[in-house]
Amino acid sequence: MGRAEVGTPKYLANKMKSKGLQKLRWYCQMCEKQCRDENGFKCHTMSESHQRQLLLFADSPGKFLHSFSKEFSDGYMELLRRRFGTKRTNANKIYQEYIAHKEHIHMNATRWLTLSDYVKWLGRTGQVVADETEKGWFVTYIDRSPEAMERQAKADGKEKMEKDDEERMADFIERQIKKAKAKEGEDEDEKEKFTEFKREENEPLKLDIRLEKKFQPDTVLGKSALTAKRTASEVDEKVFKKPKSIAGDSQTRSALDDIIKQEEAKKERANRKDYWLHKNIVVKFISKSMGDKFFKQKAVVQEVIDKYQAKVKFLDTGEKVKVDQAHLETVIPALDKPVMVVNGAYRGSEALLRKLNERKFSVSVEILHGPLKGRIVDNVQYEDISKLAGV
Numbered sequence: 001m002g003r004a005e006v007g008t009p010k011y012l013a014n015k016m017k018s019k020g021l022q023k024l025r026w027y028c029q030m031c032e033k034q035c036r037d038e039n040g041f042k043c044h045t046m047s048e049s050h051q052r053q054l055l056l057f058a059d060s061p062g063k064f065l066h067s068f069s070k071e072f073s074d075g076y077m078e079l080l081r082r083r084f085g086t087k088r089t090n091a092n093k094i095y096q097e098y099i100a101h102k103e104h105i106h107m108n109a110t111r112w113l114t115l116s117d118y119v120k121w122l123g124r125t126g127q128v129v130a131d132e133t134e135k136g137w138f139v140t141y142i143d144r145s146p147e148a149m150e151r152q153a154k155a156d157g158k159e160k161m162e163k164d165d166e167e168r169m170a171d172f173i174e175r176q177i178k179k180a181k182a183k184e185g186e187d188e189d190e191k192e193k194f195t196e197f198k199r200e201e202n203e204p205l206k207l208d209i210r211l212e213k214k215f216q217p218d219t220v221l222g223k224s225a226l227t228a229k230r231t232a233s234e235v236d237e238k239v240f241k242k243p244k245s246i247a248g249d250s251q252t253r254s255a256l257d258d259i260i261k262q263e264e265a266k267k268e269r270a271n272r273k274d275y276w277l278h279k280n281i282v283v284k285f286i287s288k289s290m291g292d293k294f295f296k297q298k299a300v301v302q303e304v305i306d307k308y309q310a311k312v313k314f315l316d317t318g319e320k321v322k323v324d325q326a327h328l329e330t331v332i333p334a335l336d337k338p339v340m341v342v343n344g345a346y347r348g349s350e351a352l353l354r355k356l357n358e359r360k361f362s363v364s365v366e367i368l369h370g371p372l373k374g375r376i377v378d379n380v381q382y383e384d385i386s387k388l389a390g391v
Contacts, residue, residue, distance in 0.1 A: 026038065026040065026041040027106060028041075028044060028045075028050065028053075029068065029105070029106055029108070029109035030050070030053040030054065030056075030057055030064075031044070031049065031050055031053050065109075065110070065111055066111075068105055068109040068110050069110040069111045069112070071105045072104075072105040072106075072107065072109075072110045073110075073118075073122075075098060075104060075105065076094065076095070076098055076118075077122075077127065077141075079094060079097060079098050080094050080128070080139065080141050081141055081143075083097065084141065085141060085143075086140060086141050086142075086143055087140070087141075088129075088138050088139070088140045089138065089139060089140075090135065090136055090137070090138055091115060091119045091130075091136065091137040091138065091139050092115060092136055092137070094139070095115055115137070116137060119137045119139060122139065123139075123322075124322075126142065126305070126306070127141075127142060128140060128141055128142060129142060129306055129308055129309060129324075131324045131326065132289060142306060159270070162270055163270075166263065166266070166267055166270075167370070167371050169263055170263070170371050170372055171371050173256065173259060173260060173263070174371070176256060177256060180256070264345050267345035267346070268344055268345040271343070271344060271345055271346075271347040272343060272344055272345075272347075273343060273347070275307040275308050275325060276325065276330075276342040276343045276383070276384075277301060277304045277307070277308070277309075277310045277325050277328075277342070278301065278304065278340055278342050278348070278386075279301055279302070279303065279304055280300065280301065280302075280340075280388060280389050280390070281300070281301050281330075281331075281340050281342065281386040281387065281388060281389060282298055282299070282300055282301075282315075282331045282333075282386060282387040282388070282389050283298070283299055283300075283301060283310075283312065283328040283329065283330060283331060283386060284296060284297070284298050284299075284328065284329050284330075284331055285297050285298075285299060285312075285314075285323070285327060285328060286327060286328065286329050287323075287326075287327035289327065290321070294314060294321075297314050297315070297316060297317075298314070298315050298316075298331060299312035299313055299314045299315060299328075300312060300313050300315065300389040301389075302320070305322065308324060308325050309322060309323065309324050309325065310322070310323060310325065310328070312328075329383070330342065330382065330383055330384075330385060330386035330387075331386055331387045332353075332356075332363070332382060332385070332386075332387065333353060333387040333388075334353070335353055335354065335355075335356065336352055336353065336354070337352070337353055337387065337388075338350060338351070338352055338353075338368070338387075338388045339351055339352070339353050339365060339385045339386060339387055339388060340385065340386055340387075340388050341365065341380070341384060341385055342384060342385060342386050343383070343384045344380065344381075344384045345377075346367065346372070346377060346380075349367055349368075349369070349370065349372070350367075350368045350369055350388065351365035351366055351367050351368055351377070351385070352365060352366045352368060353365055353385070354366050354376065355378075357379075360379065361381065361382050362378075362379045362380055362381050362382065363380050363382070363385060364376060364377065364378045364379075364380065365377050365380055365385065
């Protein structure tokens with residue numbers, strides 16, 4: 001039976017049937033032919049052209065498998081890059097949009113058996129950031145194009161310049177504080193100095209002697225109201241009068257405190273990120289996605305991958321795994337032990353744990369290195385510090 005002629009009702013009916021997606025089990029990837037039912041697929045497998053394609057596949061199966069896998073992966077990644085960009089997206093949603101195109105490469109022709117295997121492979125090769133949740137696998141595209149790399153380099157340079165400016169401002173504030181303290185000490189020394197009494201020749205000698213009034217006993221009626229009022233006012237002035245130097249010092253110190261607070265708020269805004277992983281810190285695994293074996297076990301971060309993932313080594317078993325930061329939490333050590341500030345104004349600084357405030361879920365730390373060495377930072381949240389490994 002020949003094919004229907006173009007324009008006939010039979011031809012139009014065949015076109016309408018072949019327009020939509022058919023069942024995957026009746027599709028032959030080698031011949032790129034979609035059959036409508038089981039009988040048609042059986043007839044196709046017995047055809048001479050299909051047998052020739054099978055012989056070609058038998059000669060070099062790895063070549064065809066690699067070709068189909070590469071075409072499938074390129075199409076999937078192109079759709080992810082163009083349609084969703086660097087936004088975190090459900091992997092199955094991307095796959096459904098990919099297979100909606102009739103000419104797509106079917107997954108059963110690739111080396112991956114399931115979509116989960118393919119997503120894990122993408123995560124291992126560093127093409128995406130993959131994480132598993134209760135709603136399935138989610139992927140985030142990692143843009144490594146020259147334009148994206150250039151933008152990232154500019155952002156890193158800007159962040160470094162801001163950090164240098166903050167360090168210079170911190171040095172300036174420290175110098176101002178030292179200068180104010182030195183000036184205060186000089187003022188006190190000047191107050192305690194005494195001048196030598198000198199009299200020039202031929203200058204008449206003048207004595208200013210003020211004699212105190214003789215003591216007069218109180219009358220029977222007591223002191224006058226005016227005397228009592230004057231005495232009370234003198235006492236009030238002596239008690240409540242504030243020295244001028246102390247008031248001036250307090251104003252100077254309050255101005256410096258305001259400058260320090262403004263700079264710390266600026267540093268907090270610049271260094272507060274949504275990722276906190278750092279190399280050589282101790283973390284705790286809080287997810288049951290890998291079973292109870294690793295649940296609540298401590299590990300050391302050996303390598304940070306794409307800011308949000310890390311390769312960790314468990315302290316008890318010595319096993320190494322790659323995990324997302326959502327499955328980890330920070331570890332608070334004992335007092336006077338070194339920690340790493342992983343987020344906030346002093347991000348990346350090493351410090352000593354000085355005080356623990358369990359009511360506010362915060363700590364006080366002392367910075368160990370850099371221009372801010374020795375500074376005590378209060379009200380640092382638990383999640384902003386973590387124990388340093390090897391101590």
